[in-house]
Amino acid sequence: MPLSSSIQEPVLDIQNLSIEFPGRRVVAGVSLQVGPREIVAVIGESGSGKTLTALAVLGLLPRQARVTGGRIMLHRRPMLELSANQRRDLLGDRLAFIPQDAMSALNPMLSVGDQVGEPVVLHRSSTWAAARQIAVELLRSVHLKEPEKRTTDYPHQFSGGMQQRAMIAMGLALEPELLIADEPTTALDVTVQAQVIRLLREIRDEHGTSILFITHDLGVVADFCDRVYVMYAGRVIEEGAVDEIFYNPRHPYTVALLAATPSATERVAQLNAIPGQIPAAGELIAGCVFAPRCVRAQPSCREVPPEQEMEQGHRVRCWYPGGKT
């Protein structure tokens, strides 16, 4: 269910976030909100800053990266001002993370059951015996077959899809307010991807968990999310309800991205490729970041692009947005 208005207090509220590596600004003034029970996608290609934005919320930015401006609130908690200990109390409890590569996120030396139950021990002072019982139930809730038998297995005995289910079970252990998933299905086969996505949706429906979903896959966004932020070169260039973005894209980049995506369900005679390439991370561009590749670009685009509100909740950073189709 889409965020109807700003009356509802968002679970996650990012305002004007900027992130720099030494000498390179890689995220520039990103604002983003996730409402209660909302599934919000951040879509972008390499270097768009989508993953760094997510990592900043978690306080897991790479060592060289620095937040140089902005504010991140998780239910009124100022995430950027928390001490390491305070943040650790939240991670795995109120805020959970599902990474792209479950295999490397799981500890190969610990059984899956112990890892899935660990948040309960760490945050709720449960005993390990009780945590293992909870782990069985969690693994059952993510539709792992025969969870009683599988809890003593090690990660390498799981398939890629099962590992991702175990990561999701771990994330759900304490019913977090917000689940951040960074390309959780990219490494999976399409049929397994469909199952994982169905599972995430079910979790939102049953537990009311808000989900921030980082992806490069337009298809997944269309099938699964309520609202979407399109990022390009460290900036949000268009945002709106999924239907708005797919039926009525306004930013030339969003339009071009849709036209450049091949389809399995429709015959496409000719793909319209976007000329040029994605700017290198942190490359300084005066004015609109997409102007060098944009078919609609005018000289004025070399200046700072405005933020325009098209319809309610549909924002575009472009001087010459495409018309309603």
Added chain:
Amino acid sequence: MTLLEIENVSKRFDPGGFFRSPGPLAMNNVNLSVEAGQTLGIVGESGSGKSTLLRTVLRLIKPTSGRIIYKGRDLWALRGAELQAVRREVQAIFQDPASSFNPRQRIGAILRAPLDVHGIGQRNERNDRVAETLIRVGLPPEFAQRYPHQLSGGERQRVAIGRAIIMGPSLVLADEPTSALDVSVQAQILNLFRETQKSLGLTSVFVSHNLAVVRYLSDRVAVMKQGEVVESGPSETIFANPQHPYTRALLDAVPDPRRHRSRTSSTIRAGQLSA
């Protein structure tokens, strides 16, 4: 004219060791044929045997049984000069050019290598051919002086296409040629691949897990599952009217922004697939 025939090809990877039981069949009795000038797309999930199949045609993996016939000759029975000739005509493009290029060689040397190996032309003729090829794949000839790490992913994949066509091959084999690229760059490479193939009259076989990419590039499609071809035929027939339940399941599972636009509700169709 049939350029390539795959006849009853099976491959069993032997885990080795006297007491080990033999491994599972990576390919089980695969039969496919490719007409000259056509593109065959092989689609399947991980472990379906699609890459193994491609590698048997490249002579990188020897089939356990069956024959691979190229222009009427058994590819695995060829020796000496005949084999050399076939190697000139059959070229490959891999998924990740970052790892299939020598990082210490300049792009010019990488492109010239096949000409050097097969002793084609004089040195300056070879350099001319390198420059022509770079232009053909949409890169400035000055790129010959650069190293692979100085190129973006899309530019490297252009070079990979260049290396495959510089010999004037008849058959190009490609393994996931665009899966490492971003969508906006992928479209450029897919278009380049198609145009190059048309203008040079190439025959190609390529492997991908991405059904959308397969539909865009292929004349014919073979769907593989657990080492077997479960369905094959003209691309449009298979995508418009899939017969095998597995093909249908695959197509249903693909999330697609275009399909979204043709629907009113955002119910997740993929959710109907059971484990």
